Amino acid sequence: MSKERAQRRAEREQQEAAAAAARAAAVERQRRRTARKAALTSWLPKPRKGPGGIIAQRRRTRSTLFVIGVVVVNLLVWLAYPDWPARLLALALSLLITPIVLILLTS
Template sequence: MSKERARRRAEREREQAIKQAARARVDERRQRRARRRAALTGWVPRPSKPASRQTGILARRNRQQVVLTLALLVGVNVLVWVFVPGWAARAMALLVSVLVAPVVHLMLFRRS
């Protein structure tokens, strides 16, 4: 019985050694990759904080309002492009819609 236990223990130790060697190879590969990456990207400045999109009820409502305002102005410009034949009038409508967009947004979504 003790020979069988010794054989199983030796087998377990051999499997553990194989797994440990595999982990060591993976760790060394990861370290080499990190060193290589640091050497290649070390001279590139990193942003101090990544820009993230705001979440929450107020931010979502603000995005919806902006999208609605832009959809309205795009719709008006499409109508102008379909029904007005002159290029000058189309360009003027586009310019006016860009300039009037903040006023339209304020009129649509006035905060009282």
């Protein structure tokens, strides 16, 4: 009985040692991967966080709603007017006026 327990303990210890070696190898691979990534990306500029204040959020919301409104107006023009010149005129005007209005909204 004692030999069987010793044999099972030895097998269990062997499995634990194999699992520990596998974990150590995974940690070493991760460390090398991190070092390699840091070496390759160290010369790149770091990404900057965008403005996260309440004023910036309001500006983004206002701009998003305006662009959605422009798209809806273009869809309504597309559905209401079957002739191509009217559709293209509405599209061209919206493409020209939208950036100007967005600039005026942010200032």
